[in-house]
Amino acid sequence: MRIAVFVSGGGTNLQAIIDRIKDGYLADIDIGLVVSSSPKAYALTRASDNNIPSVVLSAKDFASREEWDLKVLNAVEEAGCELIVLAGYLSLLGKETVKAFSNRIINIHPALIPAFCGEGMYGIRPHIAALARGVKVSGATVHFVNEEYDSGPIIIQKAVDVLPDDTPEILQQRIMKECEQEILPKAIRLLADGKVSIENNIAYIKD
Ligand code: GAR
Numbered sequence: 220m221r222i223a224v225f226v227s228g229g230g231t232n233l234q235a236i237i238d239r240i241k242d243g244y245l246a247d248i249d250i251g252l253v254v255s256s257s258p259k260a261y262a263l264t265r266a267s268d269n270n271i272p273s274v275v276l277s278a279k280d281f282a283s284r285e286e287w288d289l290k291v292l293n294a295v296e297e298a299g300c301e302l303i304v305l306a307g308y309l310s311l312l313g314k315e316t317v318k319a320f321s322n323r324i325i326n327i328h329p330a331l332i333p334a335f336c337g338e339g340m341y342g343i344r345p346h347i348a349a350l351a352r353g354v355k356v357s358g359a360t361v362h363f364v365n366e367e368y369d370s371g372p373i374i375i376q377k378a379v380d381v382l383p384d385d386t387p388e389i390l391q392q393r394i395m396k397e398c399e400q401e402i403l404p405k406a407i408r409l410l411a412d413g414k415v416s417i418e419n420n421i422a423y424i425k426d
Pocket residue numbers: 226227228229230231232233262306307308309327328329340341342395399
């Protein structure tokens with residue numbers, strides 16, 4: 220299965236997918252295109268280091284969001300990608316892309332949805348909010364993407380304990396390493412194996 224990976228920053232989740240392709244767990248997965256919302260994203264270096272084609276498409280460089288949306292959709296379709304993986308992508312996708320790839324877009328969110336999600340909850344912010352609320356566990360969620368922030372069917376979640384000395388940065392690192400980098404490749408594996416079905420906004424996983 221060929222996938223497009225969308226990024227905005229460091230690209231540790233992109234790296235986790237690349238590593239799992241290399242170690243054979245995702246041997247049948249091919250990253251056809253990396254789409255970045257920013258020219259400064261270190262994820263672009265990871266893509267070029269691994270000979271993966273990439274493109275920078277930022278809405279602010281286009282006359283309208285609609286024009287940008289069609290450009291994104293066109294790039295993904297031209298690259299022959301069947302699944303879009305939002306791996307630390309911090310922009311909201313355009314309507315046409317979401318419609319054309321209905322049930323074929325997944326996102327990794329750094330909290331246990333429905334906690335600490337929605338508009339404005341990205342990057343370090345869910346971890347700041349989790350510590351401010353005093354939750355005892357947090358984690359990450361892979362879910363399908365629809366027109367609203369973080370509200371599509373949940374595919375996989377993984378939790379870790381919140382520890383007394385955690386800062387937002389320490390908690391973020393633990394969740395990236397122990398949750399995100401594990402469940403994002405796992406979700407891609409399940410989708411490639413046709414093991415995920417959706418009914419009434421609930422995702423079901425076949426054994
Ligand atoms: C990750 O923690 C990811 O879950 C989060 O941004 C970080 C990107 O890291 N995504 C969101 O907040 C989306 N709402 P990365 O660029 O190193 O993969």
